[in-house]
Amino acid sequence: MNFVDYLFENLQDQDKESILSRDGALTYRDLISQVDALAGDLAESLGRGKECLLLSENTPFFIIAYLAIIKSGNTALLVETQIADEQLASIFRECRIGAVFVQKKYRSKIPDAGSVFTKDHLPAPTPAKKYESPAVNDDDVAVVIFTSGSTGAKKGVMLTHRNLCANTESIVQYLGLTKEDRICATLPFFYCYGASLLHTHLRAGGSIVLSNNIFLAGALRDINTFSCTGFAGVPSTYQILVNKTPFLREKLPTLRYMQQAGGQLPNKYIRQIAEAFPEKQFFVMYGATEATARMSYLPPALVLARLGSIGKGIPGVILEVFNENGDPVKPGETGEITARGSNIMKGYYGDPEGTQGVIKDGRLFTGDLATVDDDGYIFIIGRAKNIIKSGGYRISPNEIEEFICSLDCVSGCVVLGLPDDIMGEAVVAVVQPGDVPEVSLKEKILTQCRQHLPSYKVPRSLYFVKEFPLNASDKVDKQAIAASLRSERQELKGAHEK
Template sequence: MIVGEHLRRQAEERPQKVAIICNEDRLTFSELNDQANRLACWLKERGLKKGDRAVVLLPNCAEFATVYFALMKMGVVAVILDFRLSPPEVSPLIDETEAKVLITHSKQKSFALRMRKEKEGLKEVIIIGEEKREEGLERYDEILSDGEAPEPGVSLREEDEALYLYTSGTTGRPKGVILTYDHLTYFPESMKAFLHVSEEDVEGCVLPMSHISGPIVLNLMVDVGLTVVVIDEIRPKKILEEVQKHRVTFFHAVPPIFQMILNLPSRDRYDLSSLRFVAMMGTVVPEELMEEWRKEYPHCLVLQGYGATETSPLLTLTRYEDAPRKMASAGRPVPGVEIKVVDGEGRELPPGEAGEVIARGPQIMKGYFKRPAEKARKIRDGWYWTGDLGRFDEDGYLYILGRADDMIITGGLNVYPSEVENVLLAHPKVAEAAVVGIPDPERGEALKAVVVPKVGEELSKRELLRFCRERLASFKIPKVVEFRDSLPRSRTGKVAKRELKAVEGELKKYWDFLAEHKKVIGPTVLLLLWFIVSGFGLVDPFFLPTPLKVGRHLLELLATPSTYAHLSKTFYRMMVGFSLAALIGVPLGVVLGYWEKVYDSVEFVIDFFRSFPATAMFPLFMLAFGIGDGSKIALVVFGCSLLILVNTTYGVHNCSRTRKMVAQTMKASEAYIMSRVVLPEALPQISAGLRLALSLSLIIVVVLEMFIGTRRGLGYLIYNAHMTYQIADMYAFIVMAGLIGYFINQGYVKLEKKVIHWAGI
């Protein structure tokens, strides 16, 4: 597929049709072809020729398409690198490929200048998004604004090298996959044959264009004449907004992205009726996830494909007509591909038996750049050994079970992690799950499950294991269950399972058990001790009445109208103080957490109060500073605002990594990043601070009412009962205060869920 010729043809046949959409940027086929020609001719004038190499280091943006097609027209090999790679990772790849051009974004300006000085072979550095001229850098906008836009006129053949795509390198040093122009033919052909893609479609580009997704999406675009919507943030709200706004008809992504969309409480606000199908690929796809998507969006077919960068990338795909009945499979071999499932000796296995998937066909890469030994290891007798485990069914559909090195052998029995993960994901409270093998002295390996509960759900190990025992054989039950807020991922969105294999210490297991059951264990132990101490007369009954006696007094007091007058006074003091504390603590915390320099100067203070949250209650020791509602409210404001400030600062600062990643991958103002990225991600931590402060405000007010002169409030009732030796009443009021605190906390949690849903986070 001579990609540049396809773009020229589309520019002639559909000059005014929009080809690329990215935020506010739009390029028609004619504009895209003109821009690609201008850049190609500029490179040609600078001495670049067919076979030279150019490093492309760009985020998802409209300019990526122009750069890609310019290089394809010139016959310059595009070395496309992940924009999120660090300078020490990129620099050796520039050396390895002997690149003569570096094309990057202004956010990599300092790195680009350093490379221009250090790399003698680097003849040109083109910078996108830079407004000022800088010696050693060529401004992209200036290049496109000059001269005419003739076709560069470079003669290309299908066997010429087109792309070097460096793999993610999760198993070692990244390897450059060599793809020729002929390799670029097969993805569009497969999509047209299996999924009836046409010029009427609008494709969403969700995954980073700096991997194989960028080239294959653009190749399909110029092959059939469809429109591509480039999505520059991997955030569920952003994806849904773009699908709704531009009437996207299909997109492909890795399973975690679909899980993020389904976990979004506000997903029902978006109109996704334009979607014909979505494709889940890139890793083992949980069947439960596909079922959940189909239930949520019944009009949209959900299907799978399978392949690798080394296979251009598709080996199998599910036909549009077969998607409903073969949803769990990775599809059938695409045209031109042969696939076998073989055992350890290379013998082909019959349908139903699992083994390693091997493939051959014109889609298989030319090789690894400067790595002939690696190519020889992966391609043997013309067959590409994928390293993936799979099986065929009787209808010739392939099912992927996972990586061969991920398979767990426990007590001599094989367990495929995907099978256990599917069961875990079937639990209604589980959002994400991953299963890995860990060393076990008895069985060689044991199963460890790392689970992310759904937002607002509480899930115990006992509940989860009981669910598994009803659905799995005993040797497939996880021995270790760990709960996390999220799963670690590689740059391509796949779960980084190596990071999940750390074994828990025995002490941590006990602490986890106590943490899981704290709501029951705490009150139960306290009540049990109370019964024992009072029942056996270890303390004078006058000073410690039995729980039953205190319960009777509590009911009597709740039936007394005057009790509620005192409670209303306590609530007034508490809520006024809490509201003022929130108005002070949240904005100040956002400022401290967002600006790095400010945070760095107060970080030791933040860490101190986070490590010892009880120190936020030190205003209680300042009881000598006056009486009356004003002093009480002031002390509530002081203590609670400190607690809210600490939690807000920490929550916002923890979003700095996400903020930087978004800033690197899109053009956005600070206000946009703050409102659309930072605050939504920090909201759970901010909310936790508000919840703690609400409970603290009750404690402060009640204690102050007990010790500072006043004749109204719950604390006064406790103090008065103590001073008049109505001990049972005193305990009843203390229990009342505890119950009020509990119900306030629970009510806040329910309100919190509604607010988060309303906010669309």
């Protein structure tokens, strides 16, 4: 079944608002007629099975183009708006792009070749004229999401119609979404988490509010202005809301639930949010682009009882933690998280070797290390590639980050391993402080670390930042932090040598 047909399969009220923003609203009738018009034009001009690149912020233009590309039997290639010119040029070289849909403000990033469409090129809808989607196989690729790996190189994750339908159905089920739900969307749709917000609310017949504010305090206003029932964020979203806005003092009367994924939110913040909003559901989730979006969730009733856990596999997904011998780990043992289900990607675009490295016997090996408790709830320890190897010890940054972040005077923390001539790698902490002066805070943090952590886990160096750099998905950009620290240390080394 074509994924777009699946999204609108159970729609009952076409006059209901589907997309809202401060610039206006689209009903489902408006949205479907515009998608049909563009899909018909694409089918006529491109045929099917072609690749269409989409470069846009969260706008009605993005949504219409995205759905029309997929409905016409073609493949949408999603790239982040902050993509570097060389990375974009690489995608143009490696992919077979038949058309480009680009928001006007990013038009200069696109080479003058082939068919390039902006909002002005969208055809006028004809409500009475319906476009029938061409037959597709469930295994046909509907979308390719370009995501950065640990090296920073872009990988194209190929997601099929089956992947999208399966993951969307599962998320709608465990979140209990209905046509009455209205999500405040701040996460970009070119990111799998953001895209899942769009997918799930269209499937449920609900509404999506495009909250494109420069500052997150604007999202709080949008929740109230548009009577949103749901909100979603990555760890930095909630850390900024707690530290920089009156979030914890807000009433948010229409909000039914909040969801968090895209990395580990420190337990301190989970507790603060859960205790500030005891009547609202707070879903802690775990996912990956390679798994379409979500793989696990922790029921809100267990958020405090299982603090720090990502829960268990979502409906239709078998999530297991395997040791090096390929056996499920016992409670307290460490292994790698693996997943099986209809949501697992078809593979990496143009990279069969890379695909074989992470998908074995239909099972996705995530690269995330974790343990389980006696009841099978999963607790992430860290990324296998991020484990710090220092003086013969293997150290998880997550444990140190969690401890430092638990201190009252700390807003955020990133722990890295940087090259060291003696230890191999040195443990380094980058801290976003609260209101305490940095001079006194540095000694306080190090004293606490010495008292509560093994000596080999105590940071060798401590740096302070006012704000963490964020990537296009609003996650803390650890690669940028590491690169900056390496450069700074190299400059100091060069100065000393002189």
